[in-house]
Amino acid sequence: MxxxxxxxxxxxxxxxxxxxxxxxxxxxxxxxxxxxxxxxxxxxxxxxxxxxxxxxxxxxxxxxxxxxxxxxxxxxxxxxxxxxxxxxxxxxxxxxxxxxxxxxxxxxxxxxxxxxxxxxxxxxxxxxxxxxxxxxxxxxxxxxxxxxxxxxxxxxxxxxxxxxEPLPDRPSDQNQSESVAELASFEALEGYYQHLETVLLKIGYLYPHTAASRMGKFRRLFNRSQLSKAELALLRGILSQLEWSLAEPKKTT
Amino acid sequence: MxxxxxxxxxxxxxxxxxxxxxxxxxxxxxxxxxxxxxxxxxxxxxxxxxxxxxxxxxxxxxxxxxxxxxxxxxxxxxxxxxxxxxxxxxxxxxxxxxxxxxxxxxxxxxxxxxxxxxxxxxxxxxxxxxxxxxxxxxxxxxxxxxxxxxxxxxxxxxxxxxxxEPLPDRPSDQNQSESVAELASFEALEGYYQHLETVLLKIGYLYPHTAASRMGKFRRLFNRSQLSKAELALLRGILSQLEWSLAEPKKTT
CATH class of the missing domain: 3.40.1280.10 (SPOUT methyltransferase, trefoil knot domain)
Incomplete structure (x- = not known):
């Protein structure tokens, strides 16, 4: 039951x-x-x-x-x-x-x-x-x-x-699926952290020997903020944009 | 222990x-x-x-x-x-x-x-x-x-x-005696409630026949928040400032 x-x-x-x-x-x-x-x-x-x-x-x-x-x-x-x-x-x-x-x-x-x-x-x-x-x-x-x-x-x-149970002002059934859907899943977050680490290593912000502990701080920071799917998509968008910029030959600058 | x-x-x-x-x-x-x-x-x-x-x-x-x-x-x-x-x-x-x-x-x-x-x-x-x-x-x-x-x-x-224990936030050894000292005393709170009631009556927010029950709500509210001496001083400062404004002839407005 x-x-x-x-x-x-x-x-x-x-x-x-x-x-x-x-x-x-x-x-x-x-x-x-x-x-x-x-x-x-x-x-x-x-x-x-x-x-x-x-x-x-x-x-x-x-x-x-x-x-x-x-x-x-x-x-x-x-x-x-x-x-x-x-x-x-x-x-x-x-x-x-x-x-x-x-x-x-x-x-x-x-x-x-x-x-x-x-x-x-x-x-x-x-x-x-x-x-x-x-x-x-x-x-x-x-x-x-x-x-x-x-x-x-x-x-x-x-x-x-x-x-x-008896409280209507607590999360109720109708908005439940909605807010569940909004939060980023564990897998999606892991994917983001991997992506972030890759990019940060690429730009030389992270060094391989300190990456784990520094990434731990980012994990804590983002986990605490309870990211939604939409926010995570924005964050990943930043990373993609960054990678694109890094790959692109710098003609326009 | x-x-x-x-x-x-x-x-x-x-x-x-x-x-x-x-x-x-x-x-x-x-x-x-x-x-x-x-x-x-x-x-x-x-x-x-x-x-x-x-x-x-x-x-x-x-x-x-x-x-x-x-x-x-x-x-x-x-x-x-x-x-x-x-x-x-x-x-x-x-x-x-x-x-x-x-x-x-x-x-x-x-x-x-x-x-x-x-x-x-x-x-x-x-x-x-x-x-x-x-x-x-x-x-x-x-x-x-x-x-x-x-x-x-x-x-x-x-x-x-x-x-x-009289502590609003968790007892940690070093700040324990300190934050005990910081909390407003029973007498000081009573003084504040009297002052508040006086001012609220003066401005016509309270009526004499409903003052007691309304003040009960304020008491519960403030008591719940476990005011410190410093916070109480700020609150009393507001009341004093209010009284001063009320007494002052309104030349400047």
Whole structure:
């Protein structure tokens, strides 16, 4: 069943190592009306007895869990991506509370990404996210069990979806498809970043050895602004125009 | 260390049967700045390897957990008791959401009581509670793992305690005392509301018979924004300037 506002959200676990955690996560995903679990290169067996025992009636979520090799595969088709981050990580990007950021995933092809039990997500992985969240916790011991972290975020999603229901001034069905259509897809953004990097290298703004970190800043900047398809088309248009100008013999100048 | 508003709250588990759950609960109790775990007639060994492995750095909470024979013993000295309840139980008493009810436990000798994994709390046990909470969940499968349920409630308690602090933006150690000092005092706000009312009456915006209710709206508005001293000074400056303009003979216009 589940709430329609939650039906397009996938919970993505990057290299989870604990079968108990994965099972427990399948259960709480079902408790909170979500459906999709994606495991990126899991380091444990999601079909083990341990996992299934913890899943209880979430076993179908576990059985249907998609396994992929990389985070980029897990994010195919998503328009909104939020990643979770621990206390010890302090990225350039601003970090929000789940209650503040997670409602933004509702009614969208979206992903909520959780990192490894022991060391979370890498900077490269975090750079795929449009927004970052950190669960408020006591600074004396802020490191939550993975399943607890997922549970708390799913609970916030469920509550946000419940709040959506009776309110006509919230995103309603008629303008939903419209605004979904407007946002640039993950693939389109990736295509743009590749194109941008190529052009910036070509003009000598980027150097091969610093390109990755500099591009990380651009990714964060553009991801934060939540580009629409139309805006992305404009940005790509600039790049094409630039390339055209660079190729053209400079007669007119 | 933990938040002082949380320091008198005990988490009470009635006959928990899963050592993994108890260990996981010890961890999340510590994550969320709580300290006291009370086990009523536990059906598992809280000092087992399983429990301690799940507790990780919450092991001290586990080691200090009090074991008692009955719920009444567990509640000795408490002034406020909230019990959690599953979907299948429908008591006479009204049932609230955690977010609504749990802040009531702050700063009090208080207990939050969780029932058995399989069948929750008995009616007799529920009757010790002043209030009942139920975690919002999908009606298709509302039965949460015990540790998840405790985790979500502790998270709500931690957030409620954080909101208690007088800080509009998130407490960071270095600016904490500073921004506390910056907030306008109760007396200063009252002075402003009086001044505002006087001026609004003078200009004929307020009428004496409706002033009180209209001023109530302004109070709520400004109180919600948690004005700083500096902002309040600006607002008062506007009023003073307004009064000056009103008093001045209109030669120049």
């Amino acid at each position: 589940g709430d329609p506002a939650l039906s397009q959200i996938r919970i993505v676990l990057v290299e989870p190592a604990g079968a108990l955690n994965v099972g427990s996560i399948a259960r709480v995903i079902k408790n909170m009306g979500l459906q999709h679990l994606v495991l990126v290169n899991p380091q444990c067996d999601p079909n083990s007895d341990e996992a299934r025992q913890m899943a209880v009636r979430g076993h179908e979520i576990l059985a249907a869990a998609q396994q992929v090799a990389t985070l980029t595969e897990a994010l195919q088709g998503c328009q909104r991506v939020i990643a979770t981050i621990g206390r010890d990580h302090s990225p350039d990007q601003s970090v929000e509370a789940p209650r503040q950021a997670l409602p933004w995933l509702l009614d969208q092809p979206a992903a909520l990404v959780f990192g490894r039990e022991d060391r979370g997500l890498t900077t490269t992985e975090l750079n795929y996210a449009h927004r970052l969240v950190r669960i408020p916790a006591d600074p004396a011991y802020p490191s939550l069990n993975l399943a607890q972290a997922v549970g708390i975020c799913c609970y916030e999603l469920y509550q946000a979806a419940e709040l959506l | 933990g938040d002082p508003a949380l320091s008198q709250i005990r988490i009470v588990l009635v006959e928990p049967a899963g050592a993994l759950n108890v260990g996981s609960i010890a961890r999340v109790i510590k994550n969320m700045g709580l300290q006291h775990l009370v086990l009523v007639n536990p059906q598992c060994d809280p000092n087992s390897d399983e429990a301690r492995q799940m507790a990780v750095r919450g092991h001290e909470i586990l080691a200090a957990a009090q074991q008692v024979a009955t719920l009444t013993e567990a509640l000795q000295g408490c002034q406020r008791v909230i019990a959690t309840i599953g979907r299948d139980h429908s008591p006479d008493q009204s049932v609230e959401a955690p977010r609504q009810a749990l802040p009531w436990l702050l700063d009090q000798p208080a207990a939050l009581v969780f029932g058995r994994e399989d069948r929750g709390l008995t009616t007799t046990e529920l009757n010790y509670a002043h209030r009942l909470v139920r975690i919002p969940a999908d009606p298709a499968y509302p039965s949460l793992n015990l540790a998840q349920a405790v985790g979500i409630c502790c998270y709500e308690l931690y957030q409620a305690a954080e909101l208690l």
